[in-house]
Amino acid sequence: MQDNKTITQSDTEISLYYIKTFSDTAREPFLILDPKFQIIGANASFYKNFQVTKEQTEGRFIYDLGNGQWNIPELKKLLEDILPNKKVFNDYEVSHDFPGIGVKTMLLNARQLDATQQILLAIEDITLKRAIEVKLANYTKDLEKGVSEKTEELKIRIDELAKMNSYMVGRELKMVELKKENEALKERQRLEE
Incomplete structure (x- = not known):
């Protein structure tokens, strides 16, 4: 048995x-x-x-x-x-x-x-899989770096535009002020005549 x-x-x-x-x-x-x-x-x-x-x-x-x-x-x-x-x-x-x-x-x-x-x-x-993962990680890193660089460039450009806008608004306000002064002078001149 x-x-x-x-x-x-x-x-x-x-x-x-x-x-x-x-x-x-x-x-x-x-x-x-x-x-x-x-x-x-x-x-x-x-x-x-x-x-x-x-x-x-x-x-x-x-x-x-x-x-x-x-x-x-x-x-x-x-x-x-x-x-x-x-x-x-x-x-x-x-x-x-x-x-x-x-x-x-x-x-x-x-x-x-x-x-x-x-x-x-x-x-x-999994050799190929790991190689693809490394390439993907490098691609992602490069993409993130590129996005970061472009974001920084855009930030600089936005800051420049904000300054230009500030100058332009300041200039507009100065023009309005000068126009008012000019009108006031004309009005004074007209009253003096």
Whole structure:
């Protein structure tokens, strides 16, 4: 009689089959690791995005993959320190310069499956998103600077116009005053005649 808590080789193979089937349908890169961080499988998106083959990947330890390019300190900390305690981590942002590929900014999500202790690691490449965010932030900063400069120019122009208006009103008032004086002089002159 089999103990319900005992996981058989068959159960592990069935579990792996379902995980691989699931990961193969996903657009984002996935790695399936055993509890010692050896790669059991990866999906086509992983192979394509990180320019590796199945032969170069499966059976290797994640830290040895691509001549050590996955020996990323942040990833190590997540897998070895956080995952064993929490069994899951979500949206950990990591940037790394991959030889031949360039710098990639990634969101890492992982879950350790209770039954088999296998680890499902999802990798979302957000490099383009972050680049767009930086460009947008720079554009916004430039736009705000431009608006601020134009606002300052308008303020200066408004102040100049206010001064001119003050001079013009003062001049008008002086003209009215002179006109009244002129009329008063004419009236006085007319009365003296």
